[in-house]
Amino acid sequence: MRVTEMLRAYPADLGRVDRKTLADCIQACLECAQACTACADACLSEQNLRELAKCVRSDLDCADLCQATARILSRHTGYDANLTRAALEACAVACRSCGNECERHANAHEHCRICAQACRDCERACRDLIDALG
Amino acid sequence: MRVTEMLRAYPADLGRVDRKTLADCIQACLECAQACTACADACLSEQNLRELAKCVRSDLDCADLCQATARILSRHTGYDANLTRAALEACAVACRSCGNECERHANAHEHCRICAQACRDCERACRDLIDALG
Amino acid sequence: MRVTEMLRAYPADLGRVDRKTLADCIQACLECAQACTACADACLSEQNLRELAKCVRSDLDCADLCQATARILSRHTGYDANLTRAALEACAVACRSCGNECERHANAHEHCRICAQACRDCERACRDLIDALG
């Protein structure tokens, strides 16, 4: 996994953060952002699109926050614990919200089922990292 | 301002949010994201770049969160108060942090002075909108 | 306009590019990205959403390319003419495509009318800057 390789190649001190927890969270954010982007688009091709309008919106918000969070977590120079925590918190809220919305359509639409899982995984990864940061 | 025009053209109910407070916050996020992106780049051309490394990093984080927040605030369908508040909170934290860092270099570098002001304006706009959301 | 202020504060040589053409293009990209994000969301609240699915998709692509282009144009250190031109070209193509799609709905939906105008303005600003870069 390149995320782990890049963490290992960071030339300064990464602090006391657990590297695996951090790498897993970056990876989960990247996967969730992609799944949400693809799910929003898949919804646009569904017959019952009108019922999926809220799902599209949740997907788009979640993709934007996961992406911003993945970027922030990929930076270690001048580490700012408050900012990292606030970003993770916002990301976890977006993942919770989008996961709940996608789950409502998981039986009808496979893309919502997969996306709900990506959101659950990412929410947990954010919570794990918040705990690990102390 | 196109932000205001687009708010006015939204076909459904915008809820009880004050439109001017919302439009001002979107505009402040857009301007702050651009200022931070430009400030990070301007730092890269400074002689004392080594002393500005933390400033570049703060700029990049702040740009990413302002941009995600501007997008989230531009969406009204399926409004989610918890998510909006969490994004605004993270954005305000990033603006506070970046504003403080840029201010330390404001006397030496005009781009840091302008960027610090953009961060202050955006932090206040986020706080105002958090208050307006109740 | 902060975009212009930030250009003026850049500490190194900006090259032979016309500053007004550059600033106008950055501003047009920012406005178009926001208009497209808001138009996609407004479409989600329309009764005839099914007919607007392609419009939502065009909006999302255009927002992503305008945003990336605004960021690239906000950087001047280590300027790369090929990359700048390729980004502007992709952005102009996205604006042309989204402008055409939005225009089809401009009579029915005010947000599509405004967004089409933002796309036309941004496409022209990109073409003007491509010409100015030589």
Add this chain to the structure above:
Amino acid sequence: MRVTEMLRAYPADLGRVDRKTLADCIQACLECAQACTACADACLSEQNLRELAKCVRSDLDCADLCQATARILSRHTGYDANLTRAALEACAVACRSCGNECERHANAHEHCRICAQACRDCERACRDLIDALG
């Protein structure tokens, strides 16, 4: 790989594009965007940062274009061949440029070596997909 799962779950026709080539390109864009974001940050912590200023800038541009391209490629509704090709072209140019710059520092800095590889892989994936689109 969730990218592949999401492609498989797309409810409409994906057209004649080879799914593996498409999935590989999305994945390569995601990995390259992350590697570039991390490499830019790692450069900020290097002693010879002044010599790496252009590398940071290339990294940031490349991250932005890879990210936009990953999103565009994740959407299939209302497919627009011209736009897809223009985005892939811009992304390939950015990867070429960033790969060249990172390669210059690959012996000195492991993060530049890994990032150069990610850029090469992503450039090839974009070229493969351009060819596959015909």
